[in-house]
Amino acid sequence: MALGNDTRAVAETDDRTLVITRIFDAPPALVFQVWTDQAHILNWLGPHKYPAVSFEHDFRVGGAWRACLKALDGSETLWQGGVYREIRAPNRLAYSFAWDDDLETLITVDFLPHGAKTRMVFTQTPFETVKSRDGHRHGWNSSFDRLRDQVRARAATSR
Amino acid sequence: MTADPLSMTLSALADPTRRAILARLARGETSVTELAEPFRMSLPAVSKHLKVLERAGLISRSREAQWRPCRIEAGPLADVAHWVETYRRFWEGSFDRLDTYLKEMQRKETEDGTGK
Numbered sequence: 097m098a099l100g101n102d103t104r105a106v107a108e109t110d111d112r113t114l115v116i117t118r119i120f121d122a123p124p125a126l127v128f129q130v131w132t133d134q135a136h137i138l139n140w141l142g143p144h145k146y147p148a149v150s151f152e153h154d155f156r157v158g159g160a161w162r163a164c165l166k167a168l169d170g171s172e173t174l175w176q177g178g179v180y181r182e183i184r185a186p187n188r189l190a191y192s193f194a195w196d197d198d199l200e201t202l203i204t205v206d207f208l209p210h211g212a213k214t215r216m217v218f219t220q221t222p223f224e225t226v227k228s229r230d231g232h233r234h235g236w237n238s239s240f241d242r243l244r245d246q247v248r249a250r251a252a253t254s255r
Numbered sequence: 256m257t258a259d260p261l262s263m264t265l266s267a268l269a270d271p272t273r274r275a276i277l278a279r280l281a282r283g284e285t286s287v288t289e290l291a292e293p294f295r296m297s298l299p300a301v302s303k304h305l306k307v308l309e310r311a312g313l314i315s316r317s318r319e320a321q322w323r324p325c326r327i328e329a330g331p332l333a334d335v336a337h338w339v340e341t342y343r344r345f346w347e348g349s350f351d352r353l354d355t356y357l358k359e360m361q362r363k364e365t366e367d368g369t370g371k
Contacts, residue, residue: 112268112335114342118350122357130357140356143348199262201342218350220342222265 113221120214124207127214128186131205141165146174157183161191178203193220260312261338264331267311272296273304280314280327290325 120127130136134151141148142165153161162177178192181202190204200223208215267273276290291301305325308314312331316323 112265112339114339114346116343116346116350118354120354120357122361126360127357130353130360136356140353141349142352143345144352146345146348147352199259199265216350218346220346 113219116218118216118218119210120216122214123212124209124214125186127207127216128189131189131207132183132185137163144168153180155183156180192223199223260331261334263311264313264335267307267313268335270304270307273308276301276304276308277313277327277332280325284317284324284326286322286324 122130130140132155134153137151138148141151141163145168146165147168148163149166150164151161152163153159155161157180159180160177161180162175165174165176166172175196176193177196178194178200180189180191182188182190182204187207188205189207190202192200193203194200201220202223203218203220205219206217208217268277272294275294279285279290279293287298287301287305290305291298294301305314305316309316312328314325315328316325
């Protein structure tokens, strides 16, 4: 019985990536605009009971974004933010996302034409996953850094 | 490495070999030797992975039996599932609003269009 639960848990973690696919009754250009324009974002970001009340961004690759969400009853304010990683209007948007004091994640959104509509594929994955995928180069770099440090240390002691 | 438990769990889970080890352990507890077999990996290499999993609380190793069997611990995995679920609720809620907003926008546009 306990084993059954464990197996299910493992299956779930095989995708620590959240994937949501939706069809929107609007062309990709409009969906992209609504997703990336400050004035529009405030009209949809956040669930009904936790709408975004402020949104600021520097909309370019490497630029930061930040949003504040407020509970409808005013009991709580939550901040989230990140940095734009990829902007390819009207089909792709990628940015980092983190709640304050929480783990960094990477969000990728594809807006694909679906007749006159848009098929949106949204993925959110923890950076730990991205890091391990892209991590080999970093691994090498840190090895070289250590080697360099060792060489320096040795040079210093031989002096 | 970050110290909070969820980061440690995610970091431990980021490696495909470690995920495979967990998948194997989900079928029942086993020895290190037995675990190493399907991975064509040396015992020290497997032990290294097990240490990472153990530090993240994803497995435990019995100290009673001589062969120290490994056992999966479901707690941290449930935390990850919960974390992902929280995000899902947040986004599904936002996308419901996005859907409504897009419809409203386009309806207004058509109304404006016919008015001209």
